[in-house]
Amino acid sequence: MVRAAVIGATGYAGAELVRILLSHPYAELAVITSRKYEGIAFSDVYPAMAGMTDLRCERFSEAAIAEAADVVFTALPHRASMSIVPGFVNRGKKVIDLSADFRFKDASLYEAWYETHQAKDLLRTAVYGLSEVYYNDIKCASLIGNPGCYPTSVLLPLLPLVKVPFVDLHDIIADSKSATSGAGRSVNLATQFCEVNEGLKAYKVAEHRHNPEMDEVLSRFSGSSVHITFTPHLVPMTRGILTTIYVGLKEAVSSEDIASRLDLFYRNKPFVRICGPGKLPNTMHVKGTNYCDIGFKIANHTRRLILVSAIDNLVKGAAGQAVQNMNIMFGFPETAGLDQVPFPI
Ligand SMILES: NC(=O)c1ccc[n+]([C@@H]2O[C@H](COP(=O)([O-])OP(=O)(O)OC[C@H]3O[C@@H](n4cnc5c(N)ncnc54)[C@H](OP(=O)(O)O)[C@@H]3O)[C@@H](O)[C@H]2O)c1
Numbered sequence: 001m002v003r004a005a006v007i008g009a010t011g012y013a014g015a016e017l018v019r020i021l022l023s024h025p026y027a028e029l030a031v032i033t034s035r036k037y038e039g040i041a042f043s044d045v046y047p048a049m050a051g052m053t054d055l056r057c058e059r060f061s062e063a064a065i066a067e068a069a070d071v072v073f074t075a076l077p078h079r080a081s082m083s084i085v086p087g088f089v090n091r092g093k094k095v096i097d098l099s100a101d102f103r104f105k106d107a108s109l110y111e112a113w114y115e116t117h118q119a120k121d122l123l124r125t126a127v128y129g130l131s132e133v134y135y136n137d138i139k140c141a142s143l144i145g146n147p148g149c150y151p152t153s154v155l156l157p158l159l160p161l162v163k164v165p166f167v168d169l170h171d172i173i174a175d176s177k178s179a180t181s182g183a184g185r186s187v188n189l190a191t192q193f194c195e196v197n198e199g200l201k202a203y204k205v206a207e208h209r210h211n212p213e214m215d216e217v218l219s220r221f222s223g224s225s226v227h228i229t230f231t232p233h234l235v236p237m238t239r240g241i242l243t244t245i246y247v248g249l250k251e252a253v254s255s256e257d258i259a260s261r262l263d264l265f266y267r268n269k270p271f272v273r274i275c276g277p278g279k280l281p282n283t284m285h286v287k288g289t290n291y292c293d294i295g296f297k298i299a300n301h302t303r304r305l306i307l308v309s310a311i312d313n314l315v316k317g318a319a320g321q322a323v324q325n326m327n328i329m330f331g332f333p334e335t336a337g338l339d340q341v342p343f344p345i
Pocket residue numbers: 007008009010011012013014033034035036037075076077078080098099100147148149181182183184185186313314317318
């Protein structure tokens with residue numbers, strides 16, 4: 001059994017980690033922390049967890065957590081993570097950070113979009129935790145920068161196709177719709193019920209911080225400089241991201257060609273499901289699961305490939321992928337603790 005700690009356990013991503021780790025066959029949840037709920041039972045913070053755990057939220061203590069846990073999940077806002085992660089790495093712990101602090105290879109890119117980085121040295125060894133793509137690096141990593149939710153939904157459909165000659169890397173537009181849990185649990189006017197219910201709005205157009213994260217990974221993977229246009233939208237749902245990607249094509253291609261490239265890339269990858277011909281993903285079909293469903297259509301009259309993906313932002317977009325990375329790092333079956341059957345409806 002590996003002993004796990006979740007720092008920031010009462011936030012939405014942290015609570016999802018607790019949910020998944022409680023039924024993990026090879027992990028024992030040893031410590032959970034929260035400043036606001038110190039001393040409070042987790043099941044009092046989240047009544048759905050009544051009878052599931054007796055754990056109480058503890059005050060953060062690096063020494064106590066390092067003593068009690070082999071793997072540390074940090075589910076904190078950016079900046080808060082970079083101040084505590086180095087301590088655990090120095091103590092030889094495996095760390096999986098859900099914030100943006102260790103996702104970038106280029107510190108100046110992080111600093112241009114976020115702020116001054118206080119642990120730049122670790123960016124060299126941190127591995128970007130897109131499980132299906134960086135599996136071999138994740139196996140040997142001690143620090144994972146777990147991907148953002150939007151980047152996961154954009155990169156998984158796109159990466160299998162960015163090295164093929166018929167794709168125009170200068171003509172890619174990603175349009176995402178996210179549930180409001182993506183913004184976290186802290187009180188925020190923009191995600192209050194009356195501000196989102198019965199509405200649909202674009203936000204942070206041409207300035208969302210996940211855009212440079214996607215560009216860096218796409219550029220690194222393809223070997224060319226890639227900058228995509230990304231527009232996020234907020235929808236009145238609790239969980240889920242649906243992403244539609246418009247890819248310029250330099251020549252006509254067949255559906256069979258695209259399908260076989262996606263199938264080959266994700267062969268033996270249990271959490272990526274390629275939809276059959278004529279079928280497209282729906283956030284309902286992945287809710288509460290670690291699946292990323294991918295479908296596509298070709299609009300030959302406009303020379304565009306249209307890819308559509310669906311994930312649960314809190315699972316494949318955050319906690320589920322983090323646990324998948326833990327499984328890979330510790331040599332457990334990749335699906336351990338993550339084999340929930342989806343809701344049929
Ligand atoms: N929500 C998603 O869909 C999603 C998806 C992918 C990645 N992420 C990333 O995961 C991280 C957590 O997101 P979230 O949505 O769970 O946010 P959240 O609901 O706002 O939770 C943040 C947690 O961090 C703690 N915290 C806040 N400020 C802190 C500080 N300065 N020092 C120490 N602890 C602090 C909070 O608890 P206390 O105040 O009680 O300590 C809370 O438990 C973020 O970096 C986010 O970008 C989120």
